[in-house]
Amino acid sequence: MKTDVPCGTCTECCKSGQGLFLHPEQGDDVESYQYQVAKDRAGNPVFLLATTDAGSCVYLGPSGCTIYQRRPLLCRSFDCRKHYLILPRQDRDNLVRLGLSSRAVFNAGRTRLDTLSNAERQTCTDTRDEFFAP
Ligand code: SF4
Ligand code: SF4
Structure with a gap:
């Protein structure tokens, strides 16, 4: 579900250093993104958007999201x-x-x-x- 948050110029959740999880079970095409693999508590792989050394999403540009039209579920719904x-x-x-x-x-x-x-x-x-x- 797409949210209607009035983000304006805010990009805090793109540079928060928090887990930017991908959800292939809900339609995210993991292979279409730069991603990292981690493990959940049960040892199963989970996929996250790749981040820079500073913790920002690799797709965050100077003017905001550079893949806005195809941003993953979490970004559309948070x-x-x-x-x-x-x-x-x-x-x-x-x-x-x-x-x-x-x-x-x-x-x-x-x-x-x-x-x-x-x-x-x-x-x-x-x-x-x-x-x-x-
Ligand atoms: S959803 Fe993220 S980018 Fe939008 S206002 Fe909230 S913290 Fe900022
Ligand atoms: S894909 Fe775009 S909206 Fe999602 S975290 Fe990265 S820069 Fe932000």
């Missing part, structure tokens, strides 16, 4: 606003501390919350309450 809203603050902080998520991406989501509809916001908070109830 919504930093929902990513921010769904995770409780402590979990966000922990993910940043562990290097598993990016403060800049969370901040990008937080500053765009007013572009979500009330219904979308409610769905996010309902999801958070369902999965992260104390």
Whole structure:
């Protein structure tokens, strides 16, 4: 599903150094990208977009994504606003501390919350309450 995040000139999730996973099971053509192979907890291979030494996606150019029309599923579907809203603050902080998520991406989501509809916001908070109830 394609999101409607008003990214503007933001490219934080392309340079966050986080795992830019490819999803061949959902249609990503892995071989059409520069990619890296890692292993999941069960030892199965997982595929990620290749990154530069600085952690940016290799397809990030000076003016944004250089393969925008064929960017993979994760890039088409990621919504930093929902990513921010769904995770409780402590979990966000922990993910940043562990290097598993990016403060800049969370901040990008937080500053765009007013572009979500009330219904979308409610769905996010309902999801958070369902999965992260104390
Ligand atoms: S962090 Fe959010 S606003 Fe920035 S590029 Fe990613 S999805 Fe767009
Ligand atoms: S493919 Fe494009 S949108 Fe996706 S992470 Fe790379 S530069 Fe960003």
